[in-house]
Amino acid sequence: MRHRFPPDHLIVDLDDAHVGDLARSLGEGWVIADGPVGNAAGAAENAWNRMFDREAALSKVQKTGTPLNECVHMMPPTIEAPAQAKASSGATYGSYGAGFWDGSEYMLGDVAVAVILPESNGTVDPNQEDWTPAEETHVTNQVVEAMDWWIDQTHLGPLTFTYEYHYDVDTDYEPINRPQSEESIWIEDALKTLGYDGPDRFTMAQLFVNDLKQAYDTDWAFLIFVADSEVDGDGLFPSGHFAYAYLGGPFMVLTLDNNGWGQANFSAVCAHETGHIFYALDEYYNAGSACTDESGYLLYQNQNSQYGSCAEDVATSIMRSVPLSVATVSSSARGMIGWADADGDSIADVFDTSPVVQITYAAKTSSTANFRVEGTARVSPIANLNTRGYGNDISANEIQAVQFRVDGGAWVNAVPDDGVWDSGSEGFSFEPTAQSEGQHDLEVRGLNNRNIQSAAYYEDSFDFLGVTSVTLSGGDGVPVALRLLGNRPNPFNPKTSIAFRVDRSLPASVIVYDAGGRLVRTLFAGVLPEGENVIVWDGADDRGRPSASGRYHYRVDAGGGSAVGSMLLVR
Numbered sequence: 001m002r003h004r005f006p007p008d009h010l011i012v013d014l015d016d017a018h019v020g021d022l023a024r025s026l027g028e029g030w031v032i033a034d035g036p037v038g039n040a041a042g043a044a045e046n047a048w049n050r051m052f053d054r055e056a057a058l059s060k061v062q063k064t065g066t067p068l069n070e071c072v073h074m075m076p077p078t079i080e081a082p083a084q085a086k087a088s089s090g091a092t093y094g095s096y097g098a099g100f101w102d103g104s105e106y107m108l109g110d111v112a113v114a115v116i117l118p119e120s121n122g123t124v125d126p127n128q129e130d131w132t133p134a135e136e137t138h139v140t141n142q143v144v145e146a147m148d149w150w151i152d153q154t155h156l157g158p159l160t161f162t163y164e165y166h167y168d169v170d171t172d173y174e175p176i177n178r179p180q181s182e183e184s185i186w187i188e189d190a191l192k193t194l195g196y197d198g199p200d201r202f203t204m205a206q207l208f209v210n211d212l213k214q215a216y217d218t219d220w221a222f223l224i225f226v227a228d229s230e231v232d233g234d235g236l237f238p239s240g241h242f243a244y245a246y247l248g249g250p251f252m253v254l255t256l257d258n259n260g261w262g263q264a265n266f267s268a269v270c271a272h273e274t275g276h277i278f279y280a281l282d283e284y285y286n287a288g289s290a291c292t293d294e295s296g297y298l299l300y301q302n303q304n305s306q307y308g309s310c311a312e313d314v315a316t317s318i319m320r321s322v323p324l325s326v327a328t329v330s331s332s333a334r335g336m337i338g339w340a341d342a343d344g345d346s347i348a349d350v351f352d353t354s355p356v357v358q359i360t361y362a363a364k365t366s367s368t369a370n371f372r373v374e375g376t377a378r379v380s381p382i383a384n385l386n387t388r389g390y391g392n393d394i395s396a397n398e399i400q401a402v403q404f405r406v407d408g409g410a411w412v413n414a415v416p417d418d419g420v421w422d423s424g425s426e427g428f429s430f431e432p433t434a435q436s437e438g439q440h441d442l443e444v445r446g447l448n449n450r451n452i453q454s455a456a457y458y459e460d461s462f463d464f465l466g467v468t469s470v471t472l473s474g475g476d477g478v479p480v481a482l483r484l485l486g487n488r489p490n491p492f493n494p495k496t497s498i499a500f501r502v503d504r505s506l507p508a509s510v511i512v513y514d515a516g517g518r519l520v521r522t523l524f525a526g527v528l529p530e531g532e533n534v535i536v537w538d539g540a541d542d543r544g545r546p547s548a549s550g551r552y553h554y555r556v557d558a559g560g561g562s563a564v565g566s567m568l569l570v571r
Helices: 021-026 039-052 054-064 133-153 180-193 201-216 263-277 331-336
Strands: 003-005 009-011 109-120 159-171 220-227 243-245 251-255 356-361 373-378 399-406 425-430 438-448 458-464 469-473 479-488 496-502 506-514 519-528 531-537 550-558 561-569
Touching: 003 133, 109 133, 109 180, 109 201, 133 159, 133 263, 159 180, 159 201, 180 201, 180 251, 201 220, 220 263, 243 263, 251 263, 356 438, 356 458, 373 399, 373 438, 399 425, 479 550, 479 561, 496 506, 496 550, 496 561, 519 531, 519 550
Parallel strands: 003 159, 109 159, 109 220, 220 251
Antiparallel strands: 003 009, 243 251, 356 373, 373 425, 399 438, 438 458, 469 479, 479 496, 496 531, 506 519, 506 550, 550 561
């Protein structure tokens, strides 16, 4: 899947075999819809048409547009968010391990994008600009074109974008007539219109970002504010800016005309700023970024910068400010946005980790009724090396399955606690059984959504018992239930606690015998109280002598019946 237009429109890559007879008969270039056409459908249709003929469209832009290297203003250097906006709340948002401020750590996985077009109501600033349907459609198409370009650049996917558009968002100010230093007044005003409040624009924007991640179940999210500049003479804010982004998010700001780049190259400007959202640095000379400047989750150097004698010289890199028709991504920029594959297995390093499984037991004896294994499987994030971010180790992987097997047999799926495998940490349970009584080997593994399994299986053994619960006679004709609860620890040294339950008081005995059936110890002979009983065996026989290492059995006799358990003494 490449693009999502909520609530029910998608653009996906499918071969003919998966599309079906209808797609095979229609051929390429068709959109199949099964619902009414609304805003989402219109955006999806426009994006599809633009994508399908993108090469021709971009070629036309390159031929007729002003040469970009002659523009008066290059894309300005990225602006750092203020230090007070970098305190993490410690909660988890989106990807596993992400904190409040972690909106866009690397450009892989699922990304939500909210496009916000503010409209002045004339209350404070005179209303100079008015968004038209044609302008709104143009911005819609160009944003999707920019994101689709990024999708085409990576071979380490998946990378999917989900869009939410907010047109004519009410504000008291005319954004294009306010310098960058005053962006807070109209951005905060627009965010309040959308229902967000907070001490500053960064907090308000991040609240929006986190809502997007939750609403669309994405790993990352960011906002795009676009100031209408159709009437404005130069497509610039009074401060000289026309496009900028905050490194690592939560938002970028563009103008409709983008100064010398023009509306036709909006997608190129948007793509460039999206690189900044995911921590890529500028590579053109005027940005002044040294070759050794580092950024990104994997902390790559800016070795394609023109400012110095750097290791790379990719003139067409998007971070050097070039038209989209010729743009590529330098190796340095790829590393900064997380597109690295150190072992060459076509799985991005940020995805290429193994899940970890932790196990707890209700008891380590088993029948089909009373042996339950519980545990937690978690993805394993690689270390976050980014000195410009918030330092949280984050994984966009999810647990896809937990499986177990007994004695090297077939793998069997465990059951997720919440009924579905869909997050980076999943509780699970299962009840193993075996074909014969005695000790059996148990292995457990986790698998993530990249089809990577645990690097090392969880390995243990358990005892399978033929009879662990029995209905007894209480002597008065009323049946009594006896159920073994196992012994802990098992294996043990020097002692273990044997637990069992009876649902009413009755005379009973508890004995221990060895693997040959010889009596070792009488642990109890008397009247058992109702409920759970626990009796400790210290590993000694009836004469107080330590028993040798080996397998032993305990038997509870009561009401004319018996239940047997097995335990292992290891000296």
